[in-house]
Amino acid sequence: MNIKSLLLGSAAALAVVSGAQAADAVVAAEPEPVEYVRVCDAYGTGYFYIPGTETCLKIEGYIRTEVRFGRDQSANGVSDWSFWTRGNVQFTAKSDTEYGPLTGVIVLQTDADNATDNGGTYLDSAYIDIAGFRAGLFYSWWDDGLSGETDNLASYSTLHNSFRYQYESGDFYAGLSVDELEDAIHTGLGEDGNDLGIAAGLGGKAGAFSYQLIGGYDTDTEEGAIRGMATVAIGPGTLGLAAAWASGPNAYFEESEWTIAAEYAIQATDKLKITPGVQYFDNVKNGTRDGNFVSTTDFSDVDVWKAGVTVDYQIVENFYAKASVQWQDRTFTEDSDTVSGYFRLQRAF
Incomplete structure (x- = not known):
């Protein structure tokens, strides 16, 4: 066997081994693209698209605290002042339809008034709006x-x-x-x-x-x-x-x-x-x-x-x-x- 034949045989063997190893290799899958929150400016400021949908959502609200004074500020009528607090959150969803924007609104409130025992979370508004x-x-x-x-x-x-x-x-x-x-x-x-x-x-x-x-x-x-x-x-x-x-x-x-x-x-x-x-x-x-x-x-x-x-x-x-x-x-x-x-x-x- 001459040197040329030995080199050709070695190259062929290496090719077979490399092919077998390549067949057994684990290929990492491409990462799924991340869908970031997109701004929705079709209905004004503050709206964003709910991921995976064409519905726009806006979240807003307020925190309000008051000191009230005057007659009958307590349940038993003995206090002439009271401290009162409210938390309000409003969710507004909008999407386009053939009849115009389809709107849904939910408003939740929590009041706290220790003087009159008037408190708790309640539904302040919840309605559907479309085409007037x-x-x-x-x-x-x-x-x-x-x-x-x-x-x-x-x-x-x-x-x-x-x-x-x-x-x-x-x-x-x-x-x-x-x-x-x-x-x-x-x-x-x-x-x-x-x-x-x-x-x-x-x-x-x-x-x-x-x-x-x-x-x-x-x-x-x-x-x-x-x-x-x-x-x-x-x-x-x-x-x-x-x-x-x-x-x-x-x-x-x-x-x-x-x-x-x-x-x-x-x-x-x-x-x-x-x-x-x-x-x-x-x-x-x-x-x-x-x-x-x-x-x-x-x-x-x-x-x-x-x-x-x-x-x-x-x-x-x-x-x-x-x-x-x-x-x-x-x-x-x-x-x-x-x-x-x-x-x-x-x-x-």
Whole structure:
């Protein structure tokens, strides 16, 4: 055997061995690509895509703490002040459909008030919204009000399970809703426990002027109410006016037979707003009192005046302070002046 044959044989043997070893080698799989959270800017700031879907989600909320003072701040009526705290978290999901954005909203709140033993976590809102239709648990148009804390322009409860349609075109809207009123403060006054309400509303903006006109009919008490509000920018602030009338106590408005309110929100600086307000009630409600709960029965022949001032200040971005002091010339049970109010700190996110 010559040297050439020996070299060729050795090369062939090495090739066979190398091939066998290559066949037994373990090849590492390519790593799966990581899907990072993507920003969704189709519906405004704060939304992001839920990984693996085309649904956009926004998480927001606030932490609010208040020191309240005034009459009956405790369950037994012996404390004239209380410390109160709330945590609020809102989840908003949106996705595109052939009918427009499909929206789902869930709002959870936890309140802590040791003075009245009023606390716990509860569902504040939960509804579905698409093509102008809304169904679920949400606040009605009656929850809207002037910007200060003086006005009282709706009944105790404005949160209902409802079906609503609202048409919107530019700065104008109009709608109709059917509301379940079983949880209203006046429950039990009527003969029938199947309490439904029908409400209608319209409103909008025109330059520096905004307006709203709403009405509601309570099928249980067979009474109704209407309310109008308007604001207009004048000088360094905004003038707000409102009036409401009720045929009798009902789930939409039960404070008085009619009322008128006014305020002027002064934007003193970019961060400071001062809002004095006044309200007059004609023929205020009668009722029976059980602790902090008042059951309205009818209207009286008593008139009431209320006045106050609210101060809002932005300490830094997303951190706010609010102070409110209100005077009223009559309580539920006796003719006397009362003063109440609160100091609030709120961190929004």
